[in-house]
Amino acid sequence: MPALNVEFSEGELETLRAIARERGTSLKALVREAAAADIERHRALKEGAAVFRSFFEQHANEFAAAFPDDEPSDGAGTRAA
Numbered sequence: 001m002p003a004l005n006v007e008f009s010e011g012e013l014e015t016l017r018a019i020a021r022e023r024g025t026s027l028k029a030l031v032r033e034a035a036a037a038d039i040e041r042h043r044a045l046k047e048g049a050a051v052f053r054s055f056f057e058q059h060a061n062e063f064a065a066a067f068p069d070d071e072p073s074d075g076a077g078t079r080a081a
Contacts, residue, residue, distance in 0.1 A: 016031065
């Protein structure tokens with residue numbers, strides 16, 4: 001399995017060790033779980049953003065009608081058509 005060496009300050013490392021002790025896990029497992037959780041959070045945010053974009057695109061005319069003052073202008077002070 002590929003590995004990664006990560007450098008921490010003494011303070012960070014001591015804090016991580018304390019957290020691992022509190023959770024009854026190893027330092028390696030704690031850091032791996034944190035990385036895995038961040039990977040999952042990143043995937044979920046990307047998926048959520050894609051769903052939002054799709055929803056917004058499907059309902060763009062409704063949003064424009066409901067919030068006309070928020071429509072972008074064409075740069076000349078008038079609303080884009």
